[in-house]
Amino acid sequence: MADVLLEARDLRAGYVPEVDIVRGCDLDVAEGDLVSVIGPNGAGKSTLIKSLFGLVPVRGGTVRFKDEDVTGAPTHRLVAAGIGYVPQTENVFPTLTVEENLEMGAYLRPRILEDRYEELFEWFPILAERRKQRAGTMSGGQRQLVALARALMLQPSLLLLDEPSAGLSPANVDVIFERIQLINSKGVAILMVEQNARRALAMSDRGYVLEMGQNRFTGPGKELLNDPKVIDLYLGGRASGGAQSA
Ligand SMILES: Nc1ncnc2c1ncn2[C@@H]1O[C@H](COP(=O)(O)OP(=O)(O)OP(=O)(O)O)[C@@H](O)[C@H]1O
Numbered sequence: 659m660a661d662v663l664l665e666a667r668d669l670r671a672g673y674v675p676e677v678d679i680v681r682g683c684d685l686d687v688a689e690g691d692l693v694s695v696i697g698p699n700g701a702g703k704s705t706l707i708k709s710l711f712g713l714v715p716v717r718g719g720t721v722r723f724k725d726e727d728v729t730g731a732p733t734h735r736l737v738a739a740g741i742g743y744v745p746q747t748e749n750v751f752p753t754l755t756v757e758e759n760l761e762m763g764a765y766l767r768p769r770i771l772e773d774r775y776e777e778l779f780e781w782f783p784i785l786a787e788r789r790k791q792r793a794g795t796m797s798g799g800q801r802q803l804v805a806l807a808r809a810l811m812l813q814p815s816l817l818l819l820d821e822p823s824a825g826l827s828p829a830n831v832d833v834i835f836e837r838i839q840l841i842n843s844k845g846v847a848i849l850m851v852e853q854n855a856r857r858a859l860a861m862s863d864r865g866y867v868l869e870m871g872q873n874r875f876t877g878p879g880k881e882l883l884n885d886p887k888v889i890d891l892y893l894g895g896r897a898s899g900g901a902q903s904a
């Protein structure tokens with residue numbers, strides 16, 4: 659098995675005092691792995707991701723990243739350690755151009771800008787064509803690419819993605835998943851929350867089903883995809899062929 663990159667144990671986190679939303683989660687991401695978290699609305703998926711990025715207070719448990727204890731560490735320290743994050747909503751600066759959005763992603767190390775532009779424009783050619791366009795005038799799919807590229811500016815070893823395919827047309831969903839697999843193939847580990855559970859599990863080394871802030875099922879993505887209980891409870895039943903219940 660590859661080296662462990664991120665390891666959360668009995669993680670507890672929440673917004674309001676004494677109300678835990680994440681209620682004792684365990685999570686492992688190995689170097690270079692693609693890992694998905696699925697589960698019903700309100701299960702705490704976004705809260706889990708945010709707590710791993712210092713955006714929601716951690717109340718208990720431990721988080722280790724690259725063999726260091728980062729439990730409750732502030733966001734800037736996690737970014738410096740090599741974690742990138744793309745939020746579920748409002749993940750670009752709409753009035754800034756593509757280039758300026760990417761620049762914001764490199765604020766800690768402005769000198770790397772030109773090198774990073776080069777690689778990221780190679781991974782996302784459409785952004786090279788549109789580097790002077792304001793992000794707010796782009797399609798949902800293109801904005802999601804801007805958000806991905808911004809989060810990759812500091813060459814993270816782990817990328818946290820919250821519902822990268824949400825609200826996109828089927829064609830754009832294909833584009834985003836294909837780009838995510840490309841990023842992963844370059845060695846960037848990915849932990850993503852997805853509503854598009856079948857697609858996400860099918861491409862994942864590991865999957866987690868979260869329910870009410872706790873691990874419900876865990877296993878290799880393809881195993882979960884074929885587990886009758888997971889199918890019945892979370893994948894819209896056996897005959898659905900990928901359709902998702904709301
Ligand atoms: N900023 C906040 N302040 C207080 N409670 C919040 C906040 N954000 C989310 N919650 C609560 O935390 C719980 C879990 O929300 P979360 O957004 O983590 O779920 P989710 O699994 O990401 O759901 P979805 O699939 O709808 O994105 C919900 O009960 C929600 O009301």
Ligand SMILES: [Mg+2]
Pocket residue numbers: 703704705746820
């Ligand atoms: Mg969410």
